[in-house]
Amino acid sequence: MDAIFSYLVSSTIGLPWLGSLVLVILARANEKTQHWIAFLFSLLSTICAISLISFNGPAAVIFPGGGVFGDISLMADGLGIMLSVIATGIGCISILFSTAYMKGEKQLSRYYSLMLFFIGAMVGLVLSSNLFYTFVFWEITAVCSYALISFYNDDPKAVRGGMKAFIITQLGGVGLLVGSLILYGTLHTLHIPTIMLKLTNIPPGVLSLAGFGFLIAAVAKSAQVPLHTWLPDAMEAPTPISALIHAATMVNAGVYLLARFYPAFYTVPGWKDAIIMIGAITAILSAIMAATAYDLKRVLAYSTISQLAYMVYAVGVGDIFASQFHLLSHALFKALLFLAAGAVIHSIGTRDMRLMGGLGRKMPFVRSMFIIGALGLAGIPFFNGFWSKDAILAAGFSHGPMWAYLIMLITTGITAYYTTRCVWMVFLGEPRTEIHPHPVSPVMKASLFILSIGTLTSWGMGGRLAEFFEHSLPFHHFHPLSIAERFAEVFTFPMTYGTLLVIATGMVVYLYIKRVRGVVHDFRGIIQFAENGLGFDALNAVVSQVTIYTAEALRYTQTGVLNWNIFGMLLGMIAMLGLIEMGGL
Amino acid sequence: MWQLFIVIGICIAGFQAIESKRLSHSALWLALTSALTSWLMYLLGAVEAAVIELSVGAGVVTILLVFAINIVGDQKDESKPLVPKYLAMFIILTALVMLGSMLIPIQQADFLTVTSTSVFAKSMWEERILDTMLQIVLLFASVLGVLSLMEDRSNEKKDQSS
Amino acid sequence: MTLTFPDLVLIAVMALFGIGLYALLTIRNLIRIIVALQVLVKGVILLIILAGYLTNQIGMAQSMALTVIVADTIVAVLGMALAVQIMRKKKSLDTSDIAELKR
Numbered sequence: 001m002d003a004i005f006s007y008l009v010s011s012t013i014g015l016p017w018l019g020s021l022v023l024v025i026l027a028r029a030n031e032k033t034q035h036w037i038a039f040l041f042s043l044l045s046t047i048c049a050i051s052l053i054s055f056n057g058p059a060a061v062i063f064p065g066g067g068v069f070g071d072i073s074l075m076a077d078g079l080g081i082m083l084s085v086i087a088t089g090i091g092c093i094s095i096l097f098s099t100a101y102m103k104g105e106k107q108l109s110r111y112y113s114l115m116l117f118f119i120g121a122m123v124g125l126v127l128s129s130n131l132f133y134t135f136v137f138w139e140i141t142a143v144c145s146y147a148l149i150s151f152y153n154d155d156p157k158a159v160r161g162g163m164k165a166f167i168i169t170q171l172g173g174v175g176l177l178v179g180s181l182i183l184y185g186t187l188h189t190l191h192i193p194t195i196m197l198k199l200t201n202i203p204p205g206v207l208s209l210a211g212f213g214f215l216i217a218a219v220a221k222s223a224q225v226p227l228h229t230w231l232p233d234a235m236e237a238p239t240p241i242s243a244l245i246h247a248a249t250m251v252n253a254g255v256y257l258l259a260r261f262y263p264a265f266y267t268v269p270g271w272k273d274a275i276i277m278i279g280a281i282t283a284i285l286s287a288i289m290a291a292t293a294y295d296l297k298r299v300l301a302y303s304t305i306s307q308l309a310y311m312v313y314a315v316g317v318g319d320i321f322a323s324q325f326h327l328l329s330h331a332l333f334k335a336l337l338f339l340a341a342g343a344v345i346h347s348i349g350t351r352d353m354r355l356m357g358g359l360g361r362k363m364p365f366v367r368s369m370f371i372i373g374a375l376g377l378a379g380i381p382f383f384n385g386f387w388s389k390d391a392i393l394a395a396g397f398s399h400g401p402m403w404a405y406l407i408m409l410i411t412t413g414i415t416a417y418y419t420t421r422c423v424w425m426v427f428l429g430e431p432r433t434e435i436h437p438h439p440v441s442p443v444m445k446a447s448l449f450i451l452s453i454g455t456l457t458s459w460g461m462g463g464r465l466a467e468f469f470e471h472s473l474p475f476h477h478f479h480p481l482s483i484a485e486r487f488a489e490v491f492t493f494p495m496t497y498g499t500l501l502v503i504a505t506g507m508v509v510y511l512y513i514k515r516v517r518g519v520v521h522d523f524r525g526i527i528q529f530a531e532n533g534l535g536f537d538a539l540n541a542v543v544s545q546v547t548i549y550t551a552e553a554l555r556y557t558q559t560g561v562l563n564w565n566i567f568g569m570l571l572g573m574i575a576m577l578g579l580i581e582m583g584g585l
Numbered sequence: 586m587w588q589l590f591i592v593i594g595i596c597i598a599g600f601q602a603i604e605s606k607r608l609s610h611s612a613l614w615l616a617l618t619s620a621l622t623s624w625l626m627y628l629l630g631a632v633e634a635a636v637i638e639l640s641v642g643a644g645v646v647t648i649l650l651v652f653a654i655n656i657v658g659d660q661k662d663e664s665k666p667l668v669p670k671y672l673a674m675f676i677i678l679t680a681l682v683m684l685g686s687m688l689i690p691i692q693q694a695d696f697l698t699v700t701s702t703s704v705f706a707k708s709m710w711e712e713r714i715l716d717t718m719l720q721i722v723l724l725f726a727s728v729l730g731v732l733s734l735m736e737d738r739s740n741e742k743k744d745q746s747s
Numbered sequence: 748m749t750l751t752f753p754d755l756v757l758i759a760v761m762a763l764f765g766i767g768l769y770a771l772l773t774i775r776n777l778i779r780i781i782v783a784l785q786v787l788v789k790g791v792i793l794l795i796i797l798a799g800y801l802t803n804q805i806g807m808a809q810s811m812a813l814t815v816i817v818a819d820t821i822v823a824v825l826g827m828a829l830a831v832q833i834m835r836k837k838k839s840l841d842t843s844d845i846a847e848l849k850r
Contacts, residue, residue, distance in 0.1 A: 561667055561842065561843050562771075562775070562780070562842040563666065563667050563668045563771070563772050563773065563774075563775065563842070564667065564668065566768075566771045566772055567668055567673075567676070567772060570676055570677070570680055570768065570772070571676070573680055574676070574679055574680050574683065577680065577683040577684060577687070578683065580687070581683060581686070581687065586750065586755075588752055588755050589750070589755055591759075592755050592756075592758055592759045592762070595759045595762060595763065596759070596762045596766075599762065599763055599766040599767075599786050599789075600766055602766075602782055602785075602786055603766055603767075603769070603770035603774065603779065603782060603783050603786060608776075608778050608779065611778075611779055611782050612782065615782050615785055615786065618763075618785075618786060618789060619785075619789060622759075622763075622789045622792070622793055625756060625759060625793060626792070626793065626796050626812075628752075629756065629796050629797060629799075629800040629805070630800060630805045631796045631799065631800070631805055631808065631809045631812065633809055633813075634792075634796060634808075634809040634812045634813060634816075637813060637816060638792065638812075638816060641816055641820055642785070642789070642816070642820075645820065646785065646820060646823050646824075649823070649824055649827055650778070650781070650782070650823075650827065652827075653778065653827040653828075653830060653831055654778060656831050656834070657778065657830065657831055657834040657840065658834075660840075662774075662775075662776040662779055662840075664775045664776065664841055666772070666773035666774070666775070667775065667843065668772045668773060670773060673769055673772040673773055674769065676772075677765050677768045677769050677772070678765075680768070681761055681764060681765050684761070684764070685757075685761055688757060689757070704806045705805075705806040705809045705810060706806075707806065708806045708807045708809075708810045709806075709809075709810045709813070712807075712810075713810050713814075716810075716814055717810075720813075720814060720817045720818075723817060723818065723821055724817060724821065726821070727820070727821035727824045727825060730821075730824060730825040730828045731824055731828060733828060
């Protein structure tokens with residue numbers, strides 16, 4: 001049993017990596033071979049990941065990893081397995097979609113091998129129970145994200161977006177590293193379950209340092225305010241990449257980290273409050289930005305930030321299950337939305353929503369799929385987004401501060417507003433320009449169809465998922481509810497109807513504003529401000545300018561003269577000697 | 586205490602090696618420094634290392650230095666230092682005082698009575714065989730470096746003759 | 748206070764360090780920099796041998812010193828080769844004349 005298990009775990013990571021190597025070697029093979037080899041490897045790893053579910057409970061595979069950082073241990077518990085199924089499954093569907101979307105593109109082997117490399121690293125990140133290797137996988141995902149955002153590397157916008165994403169997520173990497181090293185410094189281990197057991201040995205100040213280090217990591221990786229600006233710019237990536245990395249998997253790594261370490265840090269004063277505040281502010285600001293953007297993919301990017309903020313908020317109010325449940329729902333419906341948007345962009349060749357309109361008549365299948373995803377996003381009953389978002393709001397209502405709950409509730413309304421706006425501008429209404437869409441290929445339709453089934457049904461797994469979590473995560477203390485119980489709870493809880501009312505208001509408001517042009521005119525200033533990213537992009541520019549000027553100023557210390565360089569080395573040596581003499585080393 | 590004279594000799598030779606403006610004088614003073622150092626090493630019991638230091642430091646390096654000086658021309662270096670002399674002396678004295686204040690107590694510490702019979706050949710060819718192999722590779726690389734020096738010289742001669 | 752033999756060696760080491768570092772700080776001629784490096788490394792070798800003498804591990808210390816001698820000789824030889832090439836190209840051995848990486 002153990003042998004099979006360890007084979008399965010290693011091949012969930014190993015197969016995509018092997019596929020990535022094979023594709024590098026086959027860089028000159030014909031295009032079709034590359035498409036299907038990539039698909040084959042991702043499918044195999046998906047099968048491995050799904051079969052991991054049957055190993056009910058935490059079990060670990062250990063590879064020797066040297067004496068310093070401990071062994072490479074991969075632990076398949078509820079969180080890890082759910083996220084690896086999402087990573088491999090959505091990865092597989094994205095690759096399937098790519099076989100049509102990327103047809104005829106150059107350098108396919110680079111595209112697919114990076115994608116497969118990313119999938120393997122993402123699975124490693126969520127399964128690893130050694131913080132050091134978590135960090136390594138974390139950074140691999142960042143590198144893949146950078147390389148795939150800049151996939152069209154002759155487009156300066158894509159290159160800049162990739163660099164921005166890389167630099168900002170590096171801030172998060174530093175946070176994770178500092179947090180891990182602080183834990184290592186006090187406990188002398190990086191094995192997560194051991195850390196959880198020995199938490200009482202850590203002095204409170206040290207624990208809070210580590211907790212806030214991890215929080216920075218999560219904020220940067222999951223694109224929360226104020227480090228969210230990389231995600232909209234990451235939309236220069238090919239659309240299947242946006243669906244996989246920037247909606248369904250990598251951006252969830254931050255939420256995953258918070259959820260994983262919630263039992264360790266929830267006692268830290270201010271940690272939960274900080275998370276709630278970041279979640280609430282991010283949710284509403286990014287929803288406002290989504291409501292004013294005109295680029296189809298940017299709308300989806302901002303809505304991703306906003307939905308991630310819901311998950312972060314759920315961790316803050318202490319309901320890990322709701323957070324992870326929403327993560328699952330969001331991965332499905334957002335991947336669906338992105339891929340449907342990709343199909344639209346692929347067939348008409350623009351991302352500007354002002355040029356679209358009335359596309360529903362020309363591509364009815366894509367329209368239905370997009371609307372299913374949009375209903376999930378808006379939180380309409382019986383789509384998966386409704387159940388998970390409602391669970392988060394219920395937890396926020398009973399355990400969180402009232403102001404944050406109200407913000408989240410308003411955000412629900414804005415979500416419904418921008419979702420309606422997006423669907424209307426793209427698929428409904430009158431055509432604004434002469435557009436002759438290319439037909440959507442059957443492969444694209446198939447991948448959209450699979451995801452739409454997921455969006456319609458994934459809520460049914462809620463009960464099983466909760467049980468699985470309770471069973472395999474001993475430190476989190478879950479209270480699983482079966483489907484019937486959840487059904488009863490949701491529909492007897494009065495605020496559910498309040499939420500639905502807010503959602504309906506959001507939708508109606510859009511339809512009303514559309515008729516009355518004057519309203520838009522009155523809010524012109526705010527809209528302009530929101531279109532410019534609410535000033536966060538300007539903030540980024542200031543930071544980068546300051547960095548550049550500092551570097552220019554420091555340039556004069558680089559004389560290029562050997563003697564002065566040696567002078568500097570001597571100063572360094574004196575500093576080291578001083579440290580040793582004071583007993584610092 | 587007669588060894589004091591060796592130490593004084595090392596100081597004078599080392600100082601002359603860096604102070605004399607003519608390159609060839611510099612090389613000769615360096616050879617003397619090396620020879621005196623290897624004498625001290627011999628007195629400390631490091632017989633094999635002393636022999637190697639004498640033959641390599643005082644022999645090979647000096648010959649190569651003279652050779653190189655021959656190529657570039659035996660010039661007098663009159664350039665003024667870029668780092669002010671007193672600043673240089675000050676910072677070096679600081680470093681040395683700090684270093685010395687750490688090294689002197691170590692000399693008298695108790696743990697220095699570790700006894701282990703360590704034989705040069707054994708440690709060289711058995712315990713540190715990997716290092717030795719690496720050194721051989723490095724030596725080979727340096728031979729290649731010298732060869733490149735020679736090759737360029739012959740090319741230049743051809744250029745001049747043609 | 749009487750100076751023991753190890754004390755004397757330590758003085759020699761310090762002297763060699765000081766002389767070598769001072770030369771590296773003030774000298775600009777490439778060949779003389781190689782000489783200065785040699786002087787500095789003599790100090791290092793002597794210190795290693797002294798440590799072996801004091802801890803009764805002279806064999807180990809000798810093999811370490813040998814490694815340093817090898818590395819240092821290689822540095823010297825390659826440095827000379829470079830100096831010769833640079834002299835040929837630039838007609839100068841002054842480090843501030845040949846610094847090309849600075850703005």
